[in-house]
Amino acid sequence: EPAQTYDVVIIGAGPAGSLAASLLTQAQHRVLVVEKQHFPRFSIGESLLPQSMVYLEEAGLLQSVLDSAHELGFQYKNGAVFVSNQQQSVFDFADKSCDGPESTYQVKRASFDQLLAQKAQAFGAEFIFGSQLESIDFNPKPELIIRDEEGMASTIKADFVLDASGFGRVLPRLLDLDLPSEFPVRSSIFCHIQDNITDPTFDRNKILIETHPNEEDVWYWLIPFSDNTASLGCVAKPEFFERLRQGTAPDLEPLGNDQLLLRAVNQSTRLSKLLFAAVITQDAQQLTGYASNVKQLYGDHYALLGNAGEFLDPIFSSGVTIAFKSATLACDCLIKQFNQQAVCWNKDFAEPLRQGVNTFKAFVDSWYQQQLQDIIQFQDAPDNIRQMICSVLAGYAWDDNNPFVVEPKRRLNVLGELCAP
Numbered sequence: 001e002p003a004q005t006y007d008v009v010i011i012g013a014g015p016a017g018s019l020a021a022s023l024l025t026q027a028q029h030r031v032l033v034v035e036k037q038h039f040p041r042f043s044i045g046e047s048l049l050p051q052s053m054v055y056l057e058e059a060g061l062l063q064s065v066l067d068s069a070h071e072l073g074f075q076y077k078n079g080a081v082f083v084s085n086q087q088q089s090v091f092d093f094a095d096k097s098c099d100g101p102e103s104t105y106q107v108k109r110a111s112f113d114q115l116l117a118q119k120a121q122a123f124g125a126e127f128i129f130g131s132q133l134e135s136i137d138f139n140p141k142p143e144l145i146i147r148d149e150e151g152m153a154s155t156i157k158a159d160f161v162l163d164a165s166g167f168g169r170v171l172p173r174l175l176d177l178d179l180p181s182e183f184p185v186r187s188s189i190f191c192h193i194q195d196n197i198t199d200p201t202f203d204r205n206k207i208l209i210e211t212h213p214n215e216e217d218v219w220y221w222l223i224p225f226s227d228n229t230a231s232l233g234c235v236a237k238p239e240f241f242e243r244l245r246q247g248t249a250p251d252l253e254p255l256g257n258d259q260l261l262l263r264a265v266n267q268s269t270r271l272s273k274l275l276f277a278a279v280i281t282q283d284a285q286q287l288t289g290y291a292s293n294v295k296q297l298y299g300d301h302y303a304l305l306g307n308a309g310e311f312l313d314p315i316f317s318s319g320v321t322i323a324f325k326s327a328t329l330a331c332d333c334l335i336k337q338f339n340q341q342a343v344c345w346n347k348d349f350a351e352p353l354r355q356g357v358n359t360f361k362a363f364v365d366s367w368y369q370q371q372l373q374d375i376i377q378f379q380d381a382p383d384n385i386r387q388m389i390c391s392v393l394a395g396y397a398w399d400d401n402n403p404f405v406v407e408p409k410r411r412l413n414v415l416g417e418l419c420a421p
C-alpha cells in the first residue's frame with residue numbers, strides 16, 4: 001500500500017492536538033491526528049482558566065463548548081478560593097487588571113476532549129484512534145510508522161509533525177530531548193466524587209484550593225462539576241503519601257488509593273467538613289513525577305505542544321491553557337511557513353510560549369516557598385496589586401502590561417516580604 005501523505009500529522013488528541021487540528025484544517029491543510037486511546041477516555045486536568053476561552057474562540061471551538069456545557073456537566077467557573085487553616089481568600093476573575101473573558105468552565109475531560117476532537121473532525125481533520133506512533137524518520141521529511149491494536153502497521157508521510165502526546169512524550173523520548181524538571185518530584189492522588197455538599201457558603205463557581213494545616217507544601221483541590229459531582233485531589237511529595245500509608249498496622253492490607261485520599265482529606269480543615277457526606281464515584285488514581293522539561297521545543301519539521309513540551313505543576317490549573325497557547329503559536333508559524341512566509345520558530349513560537357510558562361513557573365516556585373501563599377492570604381494588599389495577581393490566576397500570563405508577567409520573580413519576592421506574617 002502506498003504511504004498516505006498529509007501536511008501535518010499530530011500525535012495525540014488531547015486539547016493541544018484537537019485545537020491544532022482545528023486551526024490547520026480551517027486554513028485548508030490536510031491533517032491526520034493519531035491517538036493511542038479510544039474516546040471518551042478519562043484525563044486529569046479539569047479546571048480551565050478564562051484565558052483558554054480566547055484560544056478556543058480563535059480556533060472556532062468556543063461556541064460548541066458553550067452549547068454543550070449544560071449537557072456535558074461543565075461547571076461555570078469565575079474564580080478561585082484559597083483556604084489555609086482558618087483563613088480564606090477569594091479571587092473573583094472579574095477583579096483582574098487586564099481585559100479578556102472573566103469566566104470559564106470546569107470540565108470532565110472525557111467529554112471535553114471528545115467534543116473538541118469531534119469538532120476538529122467536522123472541520124475536516126482525520127483522526128485514527130487506537131493507534132500509536134512506532135517510529136519516525138525525519139530524513140529528508142517526516143515518515144512515520146504507526147501501529148494499530150491488531151498489530152497492523154502503516155506508513156504515513158508528512159511535511160510536519162506536531163507532538164501533542166502529553167505525558168506520552170513521544171518525540172522527546174524518540175529524539176532524546178527529555179530534560180529533568182527543575183521542580184522536585186511530587187505526587188497526586190485524585191478521584192471523582194458525588195460531593196453531597198449542603199453548606200450554603202460553598203461557592204460551586206470557584207475552584208477550592210486548601211493548604212494542609214501542618215504541611216505547607218501539601219495541598220488539595222476541589223473542582224466542582226455542574227451535576228453534583230466533583231474532582232477531588234491531593235498533591236504532596238511522595239514521602240507524605242508513604243507516611244500516610246504506613247499509618248496502618250503492618251499486618252493489615254495496605255491502604256488502597258481511595259482510603260489514602262480520604263485519609264489525606266480527613267487531615268484538612270475545610271474540605272473534611274464540606275465533604276462529610278461525599279461518596280467516591282470514580283476510583284482514586286495516583287500520578288507521580290509528572291513535572292518534565294525538554295532541551296528544545298521545536299526542530300526541523302517538528303514542534304512539541306502542551307505537556308509533550310514542559311509540564312510544571314497543577315497548582316494554578318495552567319496546563320490546558322498552556323497547551324492551547326502552544327498549539328495556537330505553532331499553528332500560526334506553520335500556516336505562515338506553508339504560505340512561503342518567513343518564520344522564526346524561536347522568536348515566533350518558543351520565546352513567546354516560554355514567557356507565559358516562566359510566569360507560571362515563578363508563581364509555582366513562590367507558592368511552594370510559601371511566599372505566594374502569604375501574598376494570597378494577605379487581605380490588605382492594595383487593590384491594583386491583587387488585580388494583577390488575579391490576572392495571572394485567570395491565565396493571563398502573557399500580558400506585557402502586567403508587572404507580574406514582565407518580572408514575576410522579582411515582583412513576587414518584593415511583595416512576599418511585605419506580606420510575610
Ligand code: FAD
Pocket residue numbers: 011012013014015016017034035036037043044045046047048049131132133164165166167168169170188233287290305306307308311314316317318319320321323
Ligand atoms: P493530554 O491531554 O495529555 O493529551 C495527550 C493525548 O495523547 C492523550 O489522549 C494520549 O492518549 C495521547 N497519546 C499519548 N501517547 C501517545 C502515543 N504514543 N501515540 C498516540 N497518542 C498518544 N491542567 C489544567 O488546565 N487544569 C487543571 O486543573 C489541571 N490539573 C492537573 C492535575 C494533575 C495532578 C496533573 C498531573 C495535571 C493537571 N493539569 C491541569 C495538566 C493537564 O492535565 C495537562 O496540562 C493537559 O491535559 C495537557 O494537554 P495536552 O493536549 O498537552 O496532553
